[in-house]
Amino acid sequence: MKTRNQAKRKRQPYGQDDTNKEAGDDPKANGTLANITPQKNTPQKGINKFQKRVASRGLKGKDINFDSASKLESLSKGKEKQVKVNIGSQNIPNTKAPLNTDDGKSSMQVKSESEDVMADSDWEDGPNSNLNSEIDHQNHINNNISIEIDASPGDNTAKRKPVRRASAEEKEVAELVHRTHLLCLLARGRVIDSACNDPLIQASLLSLLPTKFLKLSEATNLTVDALTPLVNWFHSNFRVRSSSSERSFHSALATALGTQEGTPEEVAALSVAMFRSLNLLTRFVSILDAASLKPDADKSDDMSPRRKTGTGVFQSSTIMVTRSTKPSTSSNKQSPPLDVDNIASIQNNQTPETSIKPSFQSQSQSQTISPVDDQSNERRVDLGSKRKGDLEFEMQMQMALSATATKTSEISNTDSLNISPLKKLKKIRCEEDPSSSSSSLSSISTAIGSRKVGAPLYWAEVYLNGKWVHVDTINATIDGENKVEALVTACKSSLRYVVAFNGQGAKDVTRRYCAKWYKIASHRVNSTWWDAVLAPLKDLESKTTQGIGLSDNLRNERASLEDMELETKALTEPLPTNQQAYRSHHLYAIERWLTKYQILHPKGPILGFCSGHPVYPRASVQILHTKEKWLREGLQLKVNELPVKVLKRSVKVNKGKVTDDEDDCVGPTGTIHLYGKWQTEPLCLPHAQNGIVPKNERGQVDVWSEKCLPPGTVHLGFPRIFNVAKRLNVDYAPAMVGFEFKNGRSYPLYNGIVVCSEFKDMILDAYGEEEERRGEEERRKNEAKALSRWYQLLSSIVTRQRLNNRYAKPEEVSSCHKNDVDKTNDSFDHCSTSVNTQDVQKLISLQENDDVAQMFEDDHEHVFVNGSLDVENSVRKKSCRCGFSIEVEEM
DNA sequence: TTGATCGAGCGGTCTTTGCGGCTC
DNA sequence: AGAGCCGCTTTGACCGCTCGATCA
Structure with missing residues (x-):
């Protein structure tokens, strides 16, 4: 093209x-x-x-x-x-x-x-x-x-790279992969959730717990502070390692419990099991890091952690944690846990800049390649072809390693290190919500600086005092839901789906952790599909989550409270600071990004300003259509409504419209008049009267939808039904249902007829009988056709045999005859028509009696008998006994 | 460094109810 | 002369979305 x-x-x-x-x-x-x-x-x-x-x-x-x-x-x-x-x-x-x-x-x-x-x-x-x-x-x-x-x-x-855009097919495949991956991840989450409920694992965890924590199981109104020592205890007793050797997650969990060491997934699951063993209402929460929704995004998308780590669906995502457990690195336990106290101490004692810069510089001068960072090594080899994202990632890796540098890890100098890490930090700081500046800053800085902290992928949610509280034992963080997004962003990972699992159910709680929904919205799958997938799981989750011994009212209240919390969060997203974000923002809009068929109505309230542009609620954005388009939706313009927007038609379209074609939609100067929905009212068509269908100027009814049917009429969308209406002498109008474009032109598409409602049953009954009769006729015609063809086949065999008898040598005659008969039998065996076996037997006997042969002996003259009549085409088929048939048009 | 802007590729939507030439 | 049949470059113009490059 x-x-x-x-x-x-x-x-x-x-x-x-x-x-x-x-x-x-x-x-x-x-x-x-x-x-x-x-x-x-x-x-x-x-x-x-x-x-x-x-x-x-x-x-x-x-x-x-x-x-x-x-x-x-x-x-x-x-x-x-x-x-x-x-x-x-x-x-x-x-x-x-x-x-x-x-x-x-x-x-x-x-x-x-x-x-x-x-x-x-x-x-x-x-x-x-x-x-x-x-x-x-x-x-x-x-x-x-x-x-x-x-x-x-x-x-x-x-x-300059040639721009190659993904085709529709590639997009579809990517979406299918994305959905499949999501389903797998959901299933995986349920497996983990189920393992967390294992009584043996829970009992073993209880036996490990210091007795002082056992009283937590009896406490009511637990606070975050009360949980902190427990989280710290767990954090310092369970280590994270890179991979699991066990195939079954359940046995892997048992092994992790025994060795007090496991993958981030296992350690998080153990923490959930521990909380549950203490009778705390606990969910296992995971970021579902599914394959990208967009084609090739995984190849170029540096946000995807799969590229950075190795194998596995869940394992793939934790970068730094995984790496930190390599043999040559210091043990996790040697690093101080990242908890609130640590963050505070960092804040008090040193700025992130001072804590990172010196060690970074010292590292950058070193040319020694650390055995720890094998993936960094790989990157170094291919530095020339690295993408910007790779460099950024490497930067962060190096910052992370250097900031908490122990004597073992040394990183070679690369060109990428010329970029100041402080700038990187500033960038991250800017990303962070200003309102939570100090604590967030320190947490992010620490996140980058600490080897213990990677992109958080698994954590627990514990229900405390009427609220689900984020508890990340891997990073020793409690109530840090606002920090998750920043941590994930800092680790170049993505926060598209956060799902909480409990009781074999699941609930999407992304809203709780994501403050900038507009950034992830386009990376999430179609919400209708996702909601449908989660609906049964959400039910399961809520039923179990509500705990034992609670009344239905309390359960509903708790469930709706959380829903309200998430909903409120969804509706109170801060205004983005860049204009582009308003293009497809689900809550806010600025006028400059409206399309030509959109308008602000009402134009207000102004929620704020972005680069001087007033920001309006997205709900004020209304779609505009022409009068015709509204009619198709069963709406008509109110009286005396003026167009709210007038568009110019294209030059080419104008050419065809220069004539006196002027109506409310297309003006004389080739303009298109657009109206909003608020200017319309339900379509008011003339009623059918005296059995007469109101028709348009073309003598038909445009059936764009059921709403477009004149009152008192019905649409009967069946083929050939107009014949019935005509035969019954009932007034009808062809139902035009759309257009088909062929050969550069548009042709109206018809589907059945529109008749007055009172004739509906009568016509349908007659149509049913007519169709039955037609079907029977069709069947008879098919049979006759099959029979005729058999006649022709056998006649040709007879002719062939006769010729052989007359002209072939005696030894050839017998073999020919045998072959013909075999072929005929084969044909018959494979014949799938409804030809009566008796008919064929008659034919064969005919052949054997040599009657047909006798016909050909003489100068046979065809004698045609009247056969079936094709009513539609007015063609009658006449057949001779020899099998020859002709079609005769009936006048 | 970052946001704004522009250009280009691609997909989707909208368009919308024939007509001119030839034969009989 | 007029009725009727047949076969036409494939619709394609335009818009929105997206992404890369460039610039301020």
Whole structure:
């Protein structure tokens, strides 16, 4: 298919494009540059335009040199990436340099390796007195302007990547993969949740607990503070390691419990089991880091942690934690836990900058490659081809390692280290909500600085005092739901789905952890599908979550409280600070990003400003349609409503509408009048009266939807039903249901008829009988056709046999006969028609009795008997006994 | 460094109820 | 002359979304 740009180029050949429009109306009339370029335009201006043009044709950025002093160079440089334009210019000022060539045909010659540059330029040959003159020809030989376009591969701008967009199919595949992955992750979460309920594991955990914590199980109104020592105890007694060797999660959990060491997933699950063993209402929470919803995003998307770590669906996501447990690193236990106290101490004692910068610098000077960071090593090898995201990730890795540097980890210096880590920190700080500046800052800084902290992927939610509290034992963080998003962002991971599991159910609690929904909304799957998937799981979750011994009222209250909390969070998102975010923001809008069919109504209230643009609630954005479009939705304009927006029609469409086609939607000047929904009311069509269907000017009813049916009528969308209505003498109108585009034109599509309601049953009954009769007729016709074909087949065999008998040698006769009979039997065996076996037997006996053969013995004359009649086509099929049949049109 | 802006590729939506030439 | 049949470049123009490049 021709692209729009190709079409544009086609419409704008060199001699007609804007370059030459300014240069002169008819460049061919006079081949001099002076004529091509008006006096007011300097050659440089023209050259600039040429450069621009070349750039726009894919030679962008290629080096264009206009060298009037250079000698004539061969233009045919083969495959050299060079474009030269030689323009003779001797004896005249530059402003009047004529464009001459050897053959005098074209005023300008451009040779390039990309033939299409020439190919889609509409150069025209033609006589030109100036160009043909010997003098100018000589001028050209002696003096010329050379335009060199150097497209060497090393050129910066030549590196511009060809933009390749994902096709619809690729997008669909990506979405399917995404959905499948989500389902797998949900199933995995349920497995883990189930393992957390194991009584043996819970009992073992209880036996490990210091007795002072056992009283927590009896306490009522537990607070966050009361839980802190328990979390710290767990944090310091359970370590995180990279991978699990166990196949079954249940046994892996048991092993992790025994060794007090496990994957982040296992450790988080153990913490959930521990809380549950203390009779605390606890959920296992996981970030579902599914494959990207967008094609190729995983290849280039640096947000995806799968690239950074190794295998496994859940394991893949924890970067730093995983790495920190490599043998050569210090044990987790050697690092102080990241808890509220630690954050406070960091705040008090040192700024993040001072804590990170010195060690970072010292690390950056080292050339030793740490055995710890094998993935960093890999990156170093391929530094030249690294993406920006990889560098950023490596930066963060190095910052993380260097900030908590122990003597073992040393990192080589790379170019990427030239970027100040402080700037990186500032960036992250800016990302963070200003309202939580100090604590968040320290937490993020610590997150980056500590080896213990990676992107949090698994944690627990404990129900305390009427609220679900985030408890991350891996990072020893309690009630840090506001920090999760920043941590995840800092670790270049994504927070698209946060799901809480309990009682074999699951609930999406992303809202609790995500303050900037607009950033993740486009990365989440269609909410209808996701909600449908989660609906049964949510029920399960809420039923179990409500605990034992609670009344239904309390259960409902608790469930609705959480829903309200999440809903409130969804509706109170802070205003984004960049304009682009308002383009598809679900809560807010600014006028500049509205499409042509949108309007603000009412225009207010103003919720704030972004770069001077007033911000309105998204709910104020209304869709506009033409009058016709509203009619299709069963709505009509109220009386005296004026269009709220008037659009110009395209030139081409106007051409066809210049006539007196003026109505409320298309004005005389080719404008489209648009109306909002508030200007409409339910469609009021004329009632059917006396069995007559109200029709439009074309004698039909436009059935865009059921709402478009005149009152008192019904749409009977059956094929051939109009015949029945006609036969019963009932008034009807063809139901036009849409348009079909074929051969560049639109054709109305009809589906059945519209009749008055009172005739509905009568017509349907008659239609049913008619269809039954038609079906029977169809069956009979098929049978007759099959029989006829069998006759023909057998007749041909008889003929063949007769010929063989007459002309073939005796030994061939028997074999031929046998073959024919075999073939016939085979055909019969494979025949799937409804031909009566008896009929065929009769045929075979006919054959054996040689009756048919006898027919052919004489000069057989066909005798046709009346066969079936095709009512629709008025064609009757007549057959002869020999099997020959003809179709006769009945008058 | 970051946001704004621009250009380009791609997919989706909207359009919307024939007509001119030929034969009989 | 007029009725009727047949076969037409594939619709394609436009808009919105997205992404990369560039610029301030």
